[in-house]
Amino acid sequence: xxxxxxxxxxxxxxxxxxxxxxxxxxxxxxxxxxxxxxxxxxxxxxxxxxxxxxxxxxxxxxxxxxxxxxxxxxxxxxxxxxxxxxxxxxxxxxxxxxxxxxxxxxxxxxxxxxxxxxxxxxxxxxxxxxxxxxxxxxxxxxxxxxxxxxxxxxxxxxxxxxxxxxxxxxxxxxxxxxxxxxxxxxxxxxxxxxxxxxxxxxxxxxxxxxxxxxxxxxxxxxxxx
Amino acid sequence: xxxxxxxxxxxxxxxxxxxxxxxxxxxxxxxxxxxxxxxxxxxxxxxxxxxxxxxxxxxxxxxxxxxxxxxxxxxxxxxxxxxxxxxxxxxxxxxxxxxxxxxxxxxxxxxxxxxxxxxxxxxxxxxxxxxxxxxxxxxxxxxxxxxxxxxxxxxxxxxxxxxxxxxxxxxxxxxxxxxxxxxxxxxxxxxxxxxxxxxxxxxxxxxxxxxxxxxxxxxxxxxxxxxxxxxxxxxxxxxxxxxxxxxxxxxxxxxxxxxxxxxxxxxxxxxxxxx
Numbered sequence: 001x002x003x004x005x006x007x008x009x010x011x012x013x014x015x016x017x018x019x020x021x022x023x024x025x026x027x028x029x030x031x032x033x034x035x036x037x038x039x040x041x042x043x044x045x046x047x048x049x050x051x052x053x054x055x056x057x058x059x060x061x062x063x064x065x066x067x068x069x070x071x072x073x074x075x076x077x078x079x080x081x082x083x084x085x086x087x088x089x090x091x092x093x094x095x096x097x098x099x100x101x102x103x104x105x106x107x108x109x110x111x112x113x114x115x116x117x118x119x120x121x122x123x124x125x126x127x128x129x130x131x132x133x134x135x136x137x138x139x140x141x142x143x144x145x146x147x148x149x150x151x152x153x154x155x156x157x158x159x160x161x162x163x164x165x166x167x168x169x170x171x172x173x174x175x176x177x178x179x180x181x182x183x184x185x186x187x188x189x190x191x192x193x194x195x196x197x198x199x200x201x202x203x204x205x206x207x208x209x210x211x212x213x214x215x216x217x218x219x220x221x222x223x224x225x
Numbered sequence: 226x227x228x229x230x231x232x233x234x235x236x237x238x239x240x241x242x243x244x245x246x247x248x249x250x251x252x253x254x255x256x257x258x259x260x261x262x263x264x265x266x267x268x269x270x271x272x273x274x275x276x277x278x279x280x281x282x283x284x285x286x287x288x289x290x291x292x293x294x295x296x297x298x299x300x301x302x303x304x305x306x307x308x309x310x311x312x313x314x315x316x317x318x319x320x321x322x323x324x325x326x327x328x329x330x331x332x333x334x335x336x337x338x339x340x341x342x343x344x345x346x347x348x349x350x351x352x353x354x355x356x357x358x359x360x361x362x363x364x365x366x367x368x369x370x371x372x373x374x375x376x377x378x379x380x381x382x383x384x385x386x387x388x389x390x391x392x393x394x395x396x397x398x399x400x401x402x403x404x405x406x407x408x409x410x411x412x413x414x415x416x417x418x419x420x421x422x423x424x425x426x427x428x429x430x431x432x433x434x435x436x437x438x439x440x441x442x443x444x445x446x447x448x449x450x451x452x453x454x455x456x457x458x459x460x461x462x463x464x465x466x467x468x469x470x471x472x473x474x475x476x477x478x479x480x481x482x483x484x485x486x487x488x489x490x491x492x493x494x495x496x497x498x499x500x
Contacts (some may be wrong), residue, residue: 032488033459088242108405112334113227122343134406134407134420134423135412138415138419138422139419160262172415173415173416177412177414177415178412178415178416178419179411179412180248180409180411180412181271181379181405181407181411182379183379184379184381184405194271198275198278201275201276202275202276202277202278205276205277214415218276221274221276222277222280223277225269225273225276225277225281225284
């Protein structure tokens with residue numbers, strides 16, 4: 001079934017533009033198609049339009065992060081027919097919805113020594129989590145929520161490396177203590193990350209081999225509860 | 226007839242006690258008998274759960290058991306305690322190992338684990354126990370000239386009810402981009418600076434959208450927005466000067482209450498010029 005959508009598409013070229021702007025686009029699309037198909041249709045009219053592609057391609061629609069594999073029928077049911085398309089993080093845009101993802105990829109290095117190269121695919125699936133947190137834009141050292149979600153997964157996979165992995169994410173100025181709840185920033189809403197964060201914080205405090213001044217203070221508080 | 230107990234052992238109770246004061250007065254005015262749930266354990270919220278999940282579950286289960294012991298429904302005066310009790314219920318229903326462990330601990334206190342205790346938000350009481358028709362008839366001072374910015378944070382429950390109550394008192398709800406953002410409370414212990422930047426941005430956003438005051442039903446948000454407001458102003462480099470109220474306080478004012486002590490406004494830091 002066809003569906004008319006009114007789009008406000010984010011446009012910015014870091015090579016030529018000082019400020020981003022929104023281009024209004026009207027499209028008629030089959031509801032069984034995906035967001036990726038919709039972006040492809042925009043490109044048919046705007047040949048220079050840039051957007052992420054591939055398995056983990058994700059954008060923001062009306063402020064919510066989602067994979068571009070999401071069906072248009074679901075988008076229409078949840079958001080309606082007027083959609084604002086944005087990159088996951090407008091501060092890192094190279095071209096329209098395409099970002100420089102170096103900070104995300106560099107974050108993986110923190111746990112690189114404790115996992116196999118093939119595990120990086122799991123990490124890359126958490127790109128939405130990484131950019132959903134506003135702390136990424138506020139604290140350069142912040143490791144990011146993608147790494148915390150990945151750390152949880154790797155602890156399940158390599159339980160013998162649990163302490164080493166937890167230690168890496170335990171620091172006050174870069175670690176899990178700067179995580180904020182972003183569950184309402186995703187479509188569909190997802191509180192799985194919050195469950196993992198609770199597990200990781202409890203696990204850090206339960207592991208006596210992990211010690212720094214902040215963890216020690218939190219451990220003291222947790223025992224006083 | 227249903228019995229009620231009011232849960233007053235909220236998080237940050239020393240600085241957010243106006244939630245309890247106003248809710249008690251409101252229930253009294255609405256002739257709902259809801260004595261305090263005695264000997265309760267303090268709500269340690271999701272932040273406490275992240276530090277000690279066992280203690281979080283035990284405290285919540287303990288409070289639910291006290292409610293059952295009194296054969297009463299528990300009324301929560303703010304969001305954190307309401308969410309904590311309901312999350313704990315779900316976690317204990319879903320995990321028999323946790324349930325058995327908590328049950329054993331409660332037995333030591335001669336309490337029985339009860340996951341059937343009904344937990345009501347004060348907004349649910351206004352909607353389902355009092356009823357909006359009755360409430361509307363009782364309004365003496367509608368908020369017709371006021372723009373209210375409702376801060377919801379990442380909560381998803383009770384939002385429509387809260388909006389309905391604000392409309393019922395005649396207020397104009399203003400929408401602002403950051404109304405679902407983090408208020409920063411959850412990182413306050415790790416970085417006061419970042420936490421206040423997050424909170425300050427929200428308050429400025431409410432101010433710039435012509436809000437006359439902000440409504441929040443979460444004690445943690447209140448802690449960030451009200452007593453810290455001077456600090457937020459320094460953080461964002463602008464004056465804010467916005468009062469922060471709970472829904473109970475707004476309704477109470479609409480019902481004609483102008484006593485600052487009954488409203489709990491004497492416990493606020495930002496001067497209120499509404500009355």
